[in-house]
Amino acid sequence: MKSPLVLLVLLVVLGARHAEAEPDLEALIKDAPRCDPARAYCFGLAFHIALGEDGPVAAADWIIGQLAGANRHFASLDVGFQIAGVTALPGAAVRVKDRKERNALGATIAGSVVDVFVTGQLDDVDLDGGFVRGVTWPGKGGRKFIILSTEAPERVLAHELGHVFGLPHSRYPISIMNKTPRDEPPALQRTFADEELAAMRPQRLRLIRDKVLANLAVKP
Numbered sequence: 075m076k077s078p079l080v081l082l083v084l085l086v087v088l089g090a091r092h093a094e095a096e097p098d099l100e101a102l103i104k105d106a107p108r109c110d111p112a113r114a115y116c117f118g119l120a121f122h123i124a125l126g127e128d129g130p131v132a133a134a135d136w137i138i139g140q141l142a143g144a145n146r147h148f149a150s151l152d153v154g155f156q157i158a159g160v161t162a163l164p165g166a167a168v169r170v171k172d173r174k175e176r177n178a179l180g181a182t183i184a185g186s187v188v189d190v191f192v193t194g195q196l197d198d199v200d201l202d203g204g205f206v207r208g209v210t211w212p213g214k215g216g217r218k219f220i221i222l223s224t225e226a227p228e229r230v231l232a233h234e235l236g237h238v239f240g241l242p243h244s245r246y247p248i249s250i251m252n253k254t255p256r257d258e259p260p261a262l263q264r265t266f267a268d269e270e271l272a273a274m275r276p277q278r279l280r281l282i283r284d285k286v287l288a289n290l291a292v293k294p
Contacts, residue, residue, distance in 0.1 A: 099123060099160045102134045106141055109154030109291065115278060116291040118158030118187035119144075122179075124167040124194060131168055131194040132224050140222070140231040147232040147250060147265050151274055155235070156290070158187045169195040170221060179221065180213030186288035188238055189219040190231070196223040210237035217286060229264070240277040241270050 102123070109116035119141070124131045144155050163179075170176060170193045183189040198204030207226035213219045220234040229250050236251050244251040246267035248259060266274070281287040 108156040113154035115153045120187045121160045123192045124163040126168045132192045139228045143228040144232040171197045183213045191221045208234045210234045239274040
């Protein structure tokens, strides 16, 4: 068993590392886009980023790219997103291995924003040895949250937000909710299908009505 002095030194070192990490996290999002003022709906995203030995697992360009992609894909729904806050996750979250670890993340969510947890590796809980790039997972009170791997390409945050807004996976060729391998249309031309936009409109209002999300575009 470690002596009280050794434990105290460890706590001081860990505390110093955490204090140094916070400014780094703020630097990651300082250039992140905010909601377009023209949007009738603006929702906050609370980012929780795992810290490895070398610092945050996500780079600023990756975060900004995911956010910009979400704003682009949801523009046709008159919805924008902006970062409502950023916090550090402990080193164990550098890899999220199983359902228990996913559930543990969900136990921490609060407020009227979408919580987005960023990990270096997200294991597939249904396939041994597999991994996924993003998932929407049920949290406390039935609220959904998102876990993203830093291996995720630009459209994955938008895809997972589609699930938050009630969409299942689909077979529409144009849709970013379609996981079927295909060549047409090219990936850069894919977005939500018209049918999916229509399905998300009432869900958008329900999320606000039920106080799951706060519309930041409405002035108090």
